[in-house]
Amino acid sequence: xxxxxxxxxxxxxxxxxxxxxxxxxxxxxxxxxxxxxxxxxxxxxxxxxxxxxxxxxxxxxxxxxxxxxxxxxxxxxxxxxxxxxxxxxxxxxxxxxxxxxxxxxxxxxxxxxxxxxxxxxxxxxxxxxxxxxxxxxxxxxxxxxxxxxxxxxxxxxxxxxxxxxxxxxxxxxxxxxxxxxxxxxxxxxxxxxxxxxxxxxxxxxxxxxxxxxxxxxxxxxxxxxxxxxxxxxxxxxxxx
Numbered sequence: 001x002x003x004x005x006x007x008x009x010x011x012x013x014x015x016x017x018x019x020x021x022x023x024x025x026x027x028x029x030x031x032x033x034x035x036x037x038x039x040x041x042x043x044x045x046x047x048x049x050x051x052x053x054x055x056x057x058x059x060x061x062x063x064x065x066x067x068x069x070x071x072x073x074x075x076x077x078x079x080x081x082x083x084x085x086x087x088x089x090x091x092x093x094x095x096x097x098x099x100x101x102x103x104x105x106x107x108x109x110x111x112x113x114x115x116x117x118x119x120x121x122x123x124x125x126x127x128x129x130x131x132x133x134x135x136x137x138x139x140x141x142x143x144x145x146x147x148x149x150x151x152x153x154x155x156x157x158x159x160x161x162x163x164x165x166x167x168x169x170x171x172x173x174x175x176x177x178x179x180x181x182x183x184x185x186x187x188x189x190x191x192x193x194x195x196x197x198x199x200x201x202x203x204x205x206x207x208x209x210x211x212x213x214x215x216x217x218x219x220x221x222x223x224x225x226x227x228x229x230x231x232x233x234x235x236x237x238x239x240x
Contacts, residue, residue, distance in 0.1 A: 009078075011125050015039045016046040016072065017087065018064055021063040026059060029114045033122065043067025050076045054115060057121050060104075061087045070102060076101040083124045083168055085117065101212065105169040106195065107205075116200070123196035131154040143178045145237060148217065148226050150178045159217060168214045177227060181237035210235060 013035045017023035019042060027037045040049050043064040050058060058076065059129040062069035073084060086107040105124065143150040154176055157164045165234055166174065176193045177185060185193070187203040210227060215221075219226045219238075228238040 008037045010034065011056040012038070012053060013057045013059060013121060014046070014049055014053060015059045016043075016049075017041065017059070017061045017088060019061075024116055026117065029033075029118050030121065033118050037120070041065075043069065043072045047075045048073045050080055050082070054080065056155050057083045057085065059085050059087060059117065060120070063089055063173045073104060074102045076169070081166075081168055085120060087112070095207075101208075103167045105167060106196070106199075107201075119198060120195075123198065126196070129175060143181075145178065145181070145226055152179075161218075166213065166216060168210055170216070171202055173209055173213060177235060177237045184233045184236040186234040188217065190234065208236075 002023060011034075013030050015023050015026050015030070015037060017026065017039070023039045023041065027039050031036050038049060038055070040046050041064075043066040045066075046058075046060065046064070047057075047067070060069050063073065068187060069086065073086070076082070076084070084104045084107075086104040087110065088107060089110045106120055108120070109224055119237045143152065147160045151157070155176060156172070157166055157171065172194045173190060176190060187206040189205050191199050191203060211221075214221060214227055217226050221229060224238040228236050229238055
């Protein structure tokens with residue numbers, strides 16, 4: 001494993017890639033962008049490094065020796081809610097959706113622009129996060145939708161009093177939708193709010209994350225108790 005040392009305040013990116021030359025290029029670009037980086041090349045090393053280093057972002061290739069990337073991601077999600085960008089050599093939807101179903105936040109397909117990957121990492125780490133200081137603005141009260149409670153200040157979501165384990169992207173989608181509960185958001189609007197205006201890719205990525213969010217909330221699409229589908233538009237918070 002190679003590590004680029006960084007100050008404590010510097011965001012940390014773990015690069016998991018068995019193509020050593022590509023891993024080196026990605027690490028170099030991210031280091032120049034101001035991030036601390038570490039590189040591993042196998043699945044077992046990835047899990048160990050993620051546990052030991054507590055990275056802010058993991059760039060994770062799905063095709064790894066020792067343990068495939070999907071299993072690596074499943075294991076990482078048992079102890080970390082870091083951002084995860086999946087890298088796949090196959091552009092078919094199955095690979096992408098498998099990765100997203102276990103908690104990936106974004107994906108790129110090979111061959112990809114390293115500059116675009118860096119831009120996506122930068123966008124993720126710039127997302128306005130609940131709980132951060134907002135100057136003199138008062139702390140926003142709890143958002144309540146029936147049994148669902150969304151605590152923006154505490155970065156916590158509860159359903160019938162019990163915490164719901166969401167990935168950062170699922171949580172950001174819910175925070176965005178609940179911020180304007182009477183507003184129907186298009187996929188593009190949600191992408192701009194959550195992934196950033198410069199994001200390029202299949203907008204149906206939003207549908208995958210919404211499906212996983214609904215599953216965790218026990219919210220059937222046809223009911224839309226919490227997240228409702230607005231035909232021809234996108235999504236909004238349900239009636240609660």
